[in-house]
Amino acid sequence: MKRANSEAAKDLRREQIIHAGLDEFFERGFSSAKMDNIARRAGVSKGTLYLYFASKEALFLDIIKAVAIPRVEMMESMMVQSSGFFSTLNMLSQQLPLLVRQSSVPKVAKVLIGDAFAFPAVVREYRQQVIERGHRALTIMVRKGCEAGEIHTEDAENVARLMIAPVIFSAIWTVVFEPHDDEALDLQALFQCHQQMLMKALRPEAP
Amino acid sequence: MKRANSEAAKDLRREQIIHAGLDEFFERGFSSAKMDNIARRAGVSKGTLYLYFASKEALFLDIIKAVAIPRVEMMESMMVQSSGFFSTLNMLSQQLPLLVRQSSVPKVAKVLIGDAFAFPAVVREYRQQVIERGHRALTIMVRKGCEAGEIHTEDAENVARLMIAPVIFSAIWTVVFEPHDDEALDLQALFQCHQQMLMKALRPEAP
Amino acid sequence: MKRANSEAAKDLRREQIIHAGLDEFFERGFSSAKMDNIARRAGVSKGTLYLYFASKEALFLDIIKAVAIPRVEMMESMMVQSSGFFSTLNMLSQQLPLLVRQSSVPKVAKVLIGDAFAFPAVVREYRQQVIERGHRALTIMVRKGCEAGEIHTEDAENVARLMIAPVIFSAIWTVVFEPHDDEALDLQALFQCHQQMLMKALRPEAP
Amino acid sequence: MKRANSEAAKDLRREQIIHAGLDEFFERGFSSAKMDNIARRAGVSKGTLYLYFASKEALFLDIIKAVAIPRVEMMESMMVQSSGFFSTLNMLSQQLPLLVRQSSVPKVAKVLIGDAFAFPAVVREYRQQVIERGHRALTIMVRKGCEAGEIHTEDAENVARLMIAPVIFSAIWTVVFEPHDDEALDLQALFQCHQQMLMKALRPEAP
DNA sequence: CATGAATGAGCATTCATTCAT
DNA sequence: GATGAATGAATGCTCATTCAT
Incomplete structure (x- = not known):
């Protein structure tokens, strides 16, 4: 070289x-x-x-850091400057399939799951730097939506978790099953369906 | 010994x-x-x-087999003999937290994710014997609910996936984060919230 | 049992x-x-x-002892009570093929060769109890033949060795090659040829 | 290193x-x-x-190959370009003791005998590449000697075997007994005796 | 006496890491 | 800076031996 x-x-x-x-x-x-x-x-x-x-482990840690962090910041900014719950939700529904299919996020996730016990410190940091920040941003977005009267829920935190659950689901799916399989999950349709169900589920009840 | x-x-x-x-x-x-x-x-x-x-690998394969298979059959029977969508959904909301917290399913899932590439055959079989069967049973349950007029959806398959997504989410969560962490996810509340959102999201539109 | x-x-x-x-x-x-x-x-x-x-080694040693010793005594007596060189040689030519093909001697020999270094004591005892005794008996037979004027040689010891060499040769051959091979060595013909060559080679020169 | x-x-x-x-x-x-x-x-x-x-076995096979093959070619050429049976026999009588004492051939032979069953393929190849070729060369040499009138025999193949038998005998001897023993076989004398017996045994009968 | 489940020392092989070139 | 030959600790697996039944 x-x-x-x-x-x-x-x-x-x-x-x-x-x-x-x-x-x-x-x-x-x-x-x-x-x-x-x-x-x-x-x-x-x-x-x-x-x-x-310096070592295999150092390389590993650097990879996680290099790949994980930038991604969150992107997502965070997307949601914070949100101009309304539904429009942001709509944007997310279009962006998330790309995140799952084209970024390294699912790869990192797979690696972290597999080696979670070997690197508790990494997992903890990942949780704090990626998961918690993402979850907080999403929760805020839900709360803002409630305050704005766009949506209604008593349990913003769990709604945020349930909003993100299909991302985890499809990330795992693509990473675990698709490499050994022909049929690919239709993420567009899945997230389309997810969006519609969310809109209906969170719609404020008519008085 | x-x-x-x-x-x-x-x-x-x-x-x-x-x-x-x-x-x-x-x-x-x-x-x-x-x-x-x-x-x-x-x-x-x-x-x-x-x-x-016979070997480390044989032990591994036997473990997967021993742990995975019986679980599915239980779930399958639960859903097939369902006496109505909502009552089954209710039952699931109560059972799934237990499945996540007390069975070995999340452990097996974590192992399979981590070693998916090393054991493609196992992953394929697991997909067929566990995932596909579970998904099919759930899809059938959704369809029956539609036919009975209890619920409405155009996309039973993705609804089934979205119903299960929080199980995956919480399985991963408990397995990856909780061992290194104090706060445990409140699965009861999460699945309670999930159930309520589903009921609203799938409710047939009033004419 | x-x-x-x-x-x-x-x-x-x-x-x-x-x-x-x-x-x-x-x-x-x-x-x-x-x-x-x-x-x-x-x-x-x-x-x-x-x-x-008592142990694998004890079993091994007992086997060698059990199989090797009786055989020599047989051979020894055969040669000592010899009634003339040529008649004994003739008898040997008929007996040796059987010894090679049907007794355990070649098996023991193969084992001892293979594990000679692991059991120097056994090898030494085998040499003394089997080889030396056989060689001595054969040497005596040659010397008697010389004294009787039946044959002539200046080097009875080496003649004895050369008389026995084809036994070793064919024992090794049958044990090493024949188990993995179709064609068997024609021991009858080989020893027939050996006998004739010996008779000619040892014939006293006409004056 | x-x-x-x-x-x-x-x-x-x-x-x-x-x-x-x-x-x-x-x-x-x-x-x-x-x-x-x-x-x-x-x-x-x-x-x-x-x-x-690549492995213990690969090392073993390479050793056999490395040691066995060159040796045969040497022997083969020696006999093919023979300028008469007796002169070649004379040369062999001088070379063979060296082959037995100083080359690795007896070592390889000992190893092959001990592990014959574990490596049938090696044994088969060794038989074909070393034994058969050597035997063929020797048989041809005997036949040429007959045709030239130098010697006489009806059974060239077995004569060839009996010519080589003392080599096997002394190879085994040196390898099995001498390492644990003081007295060494006098190979010079042994092959000297062998040569003289052969010359006499194969001498064409005077009419 | 006979059995075969249990043991653990022993060995072939792998692979992260080092360092002479 | 870059290389890859050398190292040796680590680990899956075997098998002679023991001993509870």
Whole structure:
């Protein structure tokens, strides 16, 4: 491999390794993942990995960090600047299928589930930095909707959880079943259905 | 360990090992699980494991089989002999929290997610024997509810998925977050909320 | 298995185990031989082996002893009471093919060769009790033949070795090659040829 | 151990391991041989063995191949370009003691005998590539000697076998008895005697 | 006496990590 | 910076031996 002399070149090399690592960790889990394979996937030698990451575990932690954090911030901002519950819900219904199918989020989720016990600290941080923040943003959105009279519910927190449950469901599904299977879940239709049920379920009762 | 000379005693020993194995596989995933640990958890020596199971993989497969199959049959029968959508839904709302908290299903699910790529055949069978059968039973229940005029929907299949999504959500949650955390999710409240939203969302429109 | 209460019954049981053990040791060598297999071949349980033999090694040593010693005594007497070199040679040429094909001698030889380093004491004893005694008897027979004027040689010891070499050769051959092969060596013809060559090679020169 | 970066250095390392492996397999047989010991004998770590050979069995097979094949070709050429039966016989009588004492052939033979049943394919190949070719070359040499009128026999094949029998005999002897014993067989004298007996035994009868 | 379930030391193999080149 | 040969701790599995039944 060519030498990476500039800082930019080094960052690129880091990215390659992180990308390769995510794929390997995703496919095999932390302990079955082989540094050899990661090196091959990244197109570098095994020794090079250790120039960029102190250990297998450090690489793992960096991958989680690199992939998870940016995603939340995006979602958070989307919901905070919401211009009304229904329009945001509508937007979410269109964005979430993409998040599930095209981002690395389901991969990271799969990895974290599989190795949850080996990395309690990572799980805890992920919970705080990703789950809690997402859940809080969603809860606020629900509460705002109530206050605005758009919707009604007594239990904003659980509504937020139930809104997100199909995301988890479909993320797991795509990651666990689809790689070994032909039929893909129709996420568009699923989230369409979800949206409609939510709209009806949360509709304020006519007086 | 005492000798297991009778068939019954041997079955008991098998159960012990399966139980110990599930815990170990659950906590560490297949490849990090150590036969030594399983033996210690089961209170037997390493060699004894191999009297009952041909290999680590065979033990793994037997555990999945032993734990997964019986559960489905229970669920299936519950839904098939349903005496009306709402009463069954009510029953499910009460049973599912127990299933999530007290059965081994979430453990098995966690293990299968983590090692999905290593055991595609198991995943495929699990999908067919557990997921598909559960989904079919639920879909039928929804359709019957429509035909009986209790509920209305155009998309019974996705409704079935959305009904089950919170089970997946909470199974993952309990298994991933709760072991490292103090606050437990209030499943009673969550499924209560889920039930109410479903009832409203599926209520046939007044003319 | 039935109990062996009488001494005779116990001896029979011993014989069965020795026979089974020889076959197993012959086929796999000492260290690959499994006590389990020996037990199965003998039609007894594993524990029973230890009622008759203190350990795998003790069983091995007893087998060698049981099989090797009687054989030599037979050969020895055959040669000592020889009534002339040529008539004894003739008898040997007829007996040796049988020894190679039908006795356990080649099996024992194969086992000893394979495990020579693991059991130097056994090898040494075998050399003294079997090889040396056989070699001495043969050497004496050659010397008597010389003294009687039947044959002539300056090097009785090496002649004795060369007389026995084809026995070793064919024992190894039958044991190593024939089990995995269709064509069997024609020992009759081989020893016939050997006899004729010896007769010519040892014939006293005409003056 | 120093790094073997060049191809030549790697070949050397391979040679070291093969040499160490032959000694270990020779002394203990395949199944008792320990990879640990081979590594120590070769002056490398256990892991290094697996950089050069895929498994214990692969190492074993490579050793047999590496050691056996070249030897035959040497012998074969020696006999084919023979300039007369007696002169070749004379040469053989001088070369064979060296082959027995100084080459690895007896070691390989000992190993193959001990593990014949575990590696039937190796034994079969060895028979074809080494034994049969050697036997054929020798038989041709005998036949040519007959045609040239130098010698006479009706049974060239068995004569060839009887010519080689003392090689087997002394190979086994040196390998089985001498390591645990003080007196060494005088191979010079033995083959000298063998040669003289052969010359006399095969001499065409005077009319 | 006979059995076979239980044991645990022993060994082949893997793989994260190091470091000479 | 980059490489990949070398290392050795870790782990699945085997099998001689024991001993409760």
